[in-house]
Amino acid sequence: MSKLTWYGHSAFLIETETGNILLDPFLSGNPKATVKPDTIQADYILVTHGHGDHLGDAVEIAKNNQATIIAPFELATYCENKGAKAHPMHIGGAYQFPFGRVKLTQALHGSAAPSGKGFVYTGNPCGFLVTVDDKTIYFAGDTGLFYDMKLLGELEQIDVALLPIGGNFTMDATDALKAVEFLKPKLTIPMHYNTFDLIRADADAFVRNCQQRGFKARALQVNESIEV
Ligand code: NI
Numbered sequence: 504m505s506k507l508t509w510y511g512h513s514a515f516l517i518e519t520e521t522g523n524i525l526l527d528p529f530l531s532g533n534p535k536a537t538v539k540p541d542t543i544q545a546d547y548i549l550v551t552h553g554h555g556d557h558l559g560d561a562v563e564i565a566k567n568n569q570a571t572i573i574a575p576f577e578l579a580t581y582c583e584n585k586g587a588k589a590h591p592m593h594i595g596g597a598y599q600f601p602f603g604r605v606k607l608t609q610a611l612h613g614s615a616a617p618s619g620k621g622f623v624y625t626g627n628p629c630g631f632l633v634t635v636d637d638k639t640i641y642f643a644g645d646t647g648l649f650y651d652m653k654l655l656g657e658l659e660q661i662d663v664a665l666l667p668i669g670g671n672f673t674m675d676a677t678d679a680l681k682a683v684e685f686l687k688p689k690l691t692i693p694m695h696y697n698t699f700d701l702i703r704a705d706a707d708a709f710v711r712n713c714q715q716r717g718f719k720a721r722a723l724q725v726n727e728s729i730e731v
């Protein structure tokens with residue numbers, strides 16, 4: 504049994520008996536987050552891509568905690584160059600960590616970190632399948648809808664799907680509903696909405712639409728936790 508907590512936007516913490524796993528820790532500058540980066544205890548930090556609202560405080564938290572950042576190779580190298588410990592992976596690859604298994608999935612998006620007036624490109628963005636205590640969490644990252652989500656639904660028994668619904672930069676709630684039909688998760692939790700005006704979405708309507716199609720969904724409050 505592990506505990507999943509939402510910090511707002513796409514930032515989550517998974518607490519397991521073998522360590523804490525932090526996902527896309529955008530806390531500083533996140534208008535919805537109330538938790539401070541220096542209070543977070545993490546052993547591993549999973550980062551889907553280099554955009555500021557996902558890489559967030561990952562490097563600082565990794566350094567403070569001697570934690571390892573798990574990310575696509577180019578982004579992992581970027582984090583190492585900033586002084587963090589990192590474990591590089593890439594799309595389609597899986598690795599057994601002390602806490603469980605991590606597999607990288609594709610995400611239809613971009614990946615770059617700000618540098619001066621431009622960017623450092625940080626490779627391809629990804630999503631993560633995280634299997635802890637026999638439960639599989641699919642953390643989609645920032646992505647548009649893609650038909651291979653159907654394949655993920657066939658290959659994996661997904662217990663919890665964390666899906667963006669805010670539109671503009673990612674799929675919206677309508678496309679996310681299609682994603683739920685492809686993935687067939689036991690529970691869907693929406694993310695990446697209402698942090699900024701550009702990504703307004705009605706999470707309650709999304710939850711109702713999932714339920715009407717026979718899929719369980721739940722919109723978490725910021726700092727709310729569930730047992731997984
Ligand atoms: Ni992004």
Ligand code: MN
Pocket residue numbers: 554556557645672695
């Ligand atoms: Mn984003």
